[in-house]
Amino acid sequence: MADRGRPRAFDRALALRCAMEVFWEHGFAGASMSDLTAAMGINSPSLYAAFGGKEQLFREAVDLYRETDGGYTERALSEQPTARRSIEAMLRDNAAAYADDTTPRGCMVVLAGSTYTTRNTAIRDFLIEKRGHTTDSVRARLDRGVAAGELPADTDTAELADFYVTVLFGLSVKARDGAELPQLQRSIDRAMSAWPTEVRA
Structure with a gap:
C-alpha cells in the first residue's frame, strides 16, 4: 500500500542530504524530528x-x-605523492571546508555526537568508530611514508597519527567556535613544524 504521507516525487537522495545538514548543524541529540521532517519535506x-x-x-x-x-x-x-604532503593537504583542505559559511561549520563526525545521554550511546560509539577509522587511515599513510624512506625508520607512526588527527579534530572545534581560516592556517603551520626530519626529499 502506498504511503499517503509521502510526496509522489519523493527524492530519497535529496531528503537524505537535507537531513545530513540538519544533523551537521544541530547534532544527533539536538536535531528534533520536526526539524528533520521540515527540512526533508516529509x-x-x-x-x-x-x-x-x-x-x-x-x-x-x-x-x-x-x-x-x-x-x-x-x-x-x-x-598526494608523499606522506608529508598528504597530511598537510588533509589539514588545509579540511580547514577550508570547516570555515566555509555556505555549510555548517566544522566536521559532522566530530561535532554531531558531542552531547549524548545513556539513550544514545550507540550513536556515540558509532561516531567513535568512524573517528577511529580516520586515525587508522592516517597511520597507514604514515607507514607507507616510512616504507618509502620519507620518514625515519624509527618513526612512531601511531603517536604521529594521533597527533595530527588531534590537530584535525581541534580545527573542527575551533571553526565551529568562529575561528576564521587564517587562524586555522596558522595552527596548521605550527603543526607541520613538528614533522619529523625527513630522510630524503
Whole structure:
C-alpha cells in the first residue's frame, strides 16, 4: 500500500542530504524530528518508512557526509605523492571546508555526537568508530611514508597519527567556535613544524 504521507516525487537522495545538514548543524541529540521532517519535506511516518527511524537516518547521513563534504581526508591521503604532503593537504583542505559559511561549520563526525545521554550511546560509539577509522587511515599513510624512506625508520607512526588527527579534530572545534581560516592556517603551520626530519626529499 502506498504511503499517503509521502510526496509522489519523493527524492530519497535529496531528503537524505537535507537531513545530513540538519544533523551537521544541530547534532544527533539536538536535531528534533520536526526539524528533520521540515527540512526533508516529509512527515514522520514517511521518514520511518524511508529510513527506518532517526538513528538509521543519522547513520546514513554520516556515511553520505564522509562520501561528500567530509571526503577531504581520504582524498588527501590517497592522492598526494608523499606522506608529508598528504597530511598537510588533509589539514588545509579540511580547514577550508570547516570555515566555509555556505555549510555548517566544522566536521559532522566530530561535532554531531558531542552531547549524548545513556539513550544514545550507540550513536556515540558509532561516531567513535568512524573517528577511529580516520586515525587508522592516517597511520597507514604514515607507514607507507616510512616504507618509502620519507620518514625515519624509527618513526612512531601511531603517536604521529594521533597527533595530527588531534590537530584535525581541534580545527573542527575551533571553526565551529568562529575561528576564521587564517587562524586555522596558522595552527596548521605550527603543526607541520613538528614533522619529523625527513630522510630524503
